[in-house]
Amino acid sequence: MLQKFDEKALNAIPTGVALLQDPALNKGTAFTEAERDRLHLRGLLPPHVSTLEQQLGRVLENFRRKPSDLEKYINLRALHDRNETLFFRVLMENPDEMMPIVYTPTVGLACQRYTHIFQRPRGIFVSATDRGRVADVLANWPRRSDVRIIVVSDGERILGLGDLGANGMGIPVGKLSLYTACAGVHPSACLPVLLDAGTNNSELLDDPLYIGLHQPRVRGEAYDALVEEFVSAASELFPGVVIQFEDFASQNAFRLLRKYRDRIPTFNDDIQGTAAVTLAGILSALRVTGGALGEQTLLFQGAGEAATGIADLVVEAMVAKGLDKAKARNRCWLFDSKGLVIGGRNDLAEHKRPYAHDHAPTGTLLDAVKALRPTAIIGVAAVGGAFTEDVVRTMASLNKRPIVFALSNPTSKAECTATQAYRWSDGRALFACGSPFDPVTLDGRTHVPRQGNNSYIFPGVGLGVIASGASRVTDEMFMAAANELAAQVHDDDLRQGSLYPPLSKIRDVSAHIAAATAAVAYRRGLARGAAPANLLDAVRAQMYEPRYGTYAA
Numbered sequence: 001m002l003q004k005f006d007e008k009a010l011n012a013i014p015t016g017v018a019l020l021q022d023p024a025l026n027k028g029t030a031f032t033e034a035e036r037d038r039l040h041l042r043g044l045l046p047p048h049v050s051t052l053e054q055q056l057g058r059v060l061e062n063f064r065r066k067p068s069d070l071e072k073y074i075n076l077r078a079l080h081d082r083n084e085t086l087f088f089r090v091l092m093e094n095p096d097e098m099m100p101i102v103y104t105p106t107v108g109l110a111c112q113r114y115t116h117i118f119q120r121p122r123g124i125f126v127s128a129t130d131r132g133r134v135a136d137v138l139a140n141w142p143r144r145s146d147v148r149i150i151v152v153s154d155g156e157r158i159l160g161l162g163d164l165g166a167n168g169m170g171i172p173v174g175k176l177s178l179y180t181a182c183a184g185v186h187p188s189a190c191l192p193v194l195l196d197a198g199t200n201n202s203e204l205l206d207d208p209l210y211i212g213l214h215q216p217r218v219r220g221e222a223y224d225a226l227v228e229e230f231v232s233a234a235s236e237l238f239p240g241v242v243i244q245f246e247d248f249a250s251q252n253a254f255r256l257l258r259k260y261r262d263r264i265p266t267f268n269d270d271i272q273g274t275a276a277v278t279l280a281g282i283l284s285a286l287r288v289t290g291g292a293l294g295e296q297t298l299l300f301q302g303a304g305e306a307a308t309g310i311a312d313l314v315v316e317a318m319v320a321k322g323l324d325k326a327k328a329r330n331r332c333w334l335f336d337s338k339g340l341v342i343g344g345r346n347d348l349a350e351h352k353r354p355y356a357h358d359h360a361p362t363g364t365l366l367d368a369v370k371a372l373r374p375t376a377i378i379g380v381a382a383v384g385g386a387f388t389e390d391v392v393r394t395m396a397s398l399n400k401r402p403i404v405f406a407l408s409n410p411t412s413k414a415e416c417t418a419t420q421a422y423r424w425s426d427g428r429a430l431f432a433c434g435s436p437f438d439p440v441t442l443d444g445r446t447h448v449p450r451q452g453n454n455s456y457i458f459p460g461v462g463l464g465v466i467a468s469g470a471s472r473v474t475d476e477m478f479m480a481a482a483n484e485l486a487a488q489v490h491d492d493d494l495r496q497g498s499l500y501p502p503l504s505k506i507r508d509v510s511a512h513i514a515a516a517t518a519a520v521a522y523r524r525g526l527a528r529g530a531a532p533a534n535l536l537d538a539v540r541a542q543m544y545e546p547r548y549g550t551y552a553a
Contacts, residue, residue, distance in 0.1 A: 102181075131226060166211050199212060240469060274380070285401075285499055342359045386416075
């Protein structure tokens with residue numbers, strides 16, 4: 001249904017060039033004859049009135065002509081900056097083609113080059129020099145009453161690429177694009193924020209074009225005070241806003257999550273979203289192997305926020321199935337840069353200690369696989385090529401259907417490729433990846449790997465929290481999301497080796513996850529008001545559809 005504006009609303013709409021420069025209202029060549037007259041656009045546009053479908057065709061033609069993924073990214077960002085409706089229509093109708101450009105893996109390269117491809121600001125930059133006036137900075141955002149969700153990063157751990165400082169703004173912008181494309185959260189409800197606390201990346205500091213603060217990172221009390229001022233100001237200016245922390249370094253990610261999770265509706269996608277999407281993939285894989293979750297032994301290549309977040313949620317899922325918590329933790333092992341995480345080590349950060357089990361020191365991942373005999377190996381440390389042929393073949397010798405999840409991104413950081421996983425396991429691996437890989441044909445059978453991408457989880461969770469008005473975001477919500485995502489995987493998917501649903505169904509998947517999330521909020525007394533009779537229908541009714549409004553009769 002087209003949005004129609006009453007006379008008062010029409011009078012508030014900008015006209016002429018100002019309207020064409022407003023991406024939220026601009027329709028480009030799709031303005032009708034009557035609208036061109038009323039809004040003083042006559043002559044400012046070519047005479048042909050295009051349909052949205054014709055505009056879509058033009059965008060796709062130009063997009064597909066671009067010589068590289070980075071050029072395609074720049075092309076889409078420019079479209080977003082001039083015509084928001086058309087941008088989201090392109091994304092929603094072509095998710096398989098667009099999502100790897102808007103988000104992983106291309107967004108990693110875009111963040112690395114952000115300073116040099118910067119064209120137009122998007123979102124809010126809050127810097128360490130804004131201490132004492134962060135509320136004033138946030139108040140500069142237009143349509144403040146619309147904001148329902150903020151994705152914020154300090155740019156210190158962008159994907160597997162490290163400290164990219166203010167260039168990390170590409171992550172909040174990309175994540176919020178997926179909130180709209182995947183879950184129908186209205187674009188005006190989304191606010192990207194970059195906390196610029198400086199950077200320790202010498203290349204950026206030496207680059208005269210770098211867009212962020214040219215100073216080392218602020219640490220300690222000054223850093224905490226900046227984050228606290230931001231959280232307090234955001235919560236006051238945007239009442240009930242959901243704050244998603246994104247790509248913070250481990251030493252801050254866990255600490256900030258613990259500090260704020262019982263105070264405001266907040267979550268850390270690297271910890272909780274990654275955990276939920278990985279648990280869903282494991283549950284899908286177990287439908288093939290026939291094994292019980294509590295019987296699995298998981299070995300993580302990595303021991304940071306992603307690894308321990310996954311382990312924590314897997315443990316809770318095992319406990320929910322009746323396993324003792326200590327025994328469940330003993331089913332999860334971490335492997336970091338210094339080898340197997342074991343009890344005898346005195347160099348362990350707090351988040352690793354629950355998984356420091358009694359075992360002899362083990363210095364290589366291959367030796368750890370041989371010693372622990374895991375049913376699943378999960379790569380989340382951004383160590384490209386960590387799953388060597390020997391590692392995968394050993395997994396295949398220990399398991400009829402080895403579970404191999406190479407989840408690090410961008411693609412250069414993947415622990416192995418889909419082709420390697422299938423070939424080295426003689427086609428028996430149950431594989432998921434962090435970056436997209438093409439189908440692999442081996443011995444006459446085609447395997448279709450799918451990404452264990454957080455975009456299956458966080459948009460639906462966020463929509464569920466917004467729709468229910470939840471005052472908190474809980475681990476139970478992520479457990480519900482994981483179970484719901486696994487339930488959306490059909491037998492036909494599993495037969496071709498796909499542990500996740502196709503991206504073409506992402507909006508329906510997100511709606512189901514939002515309903516499951518909202519159900520937890522209502523059940524636990526965290527929601528606003530009474531639960532609707534049909535949560536799924538209520539959620540779907542709130543989902544944005546990218547269609548042009550009507551500005552004149």
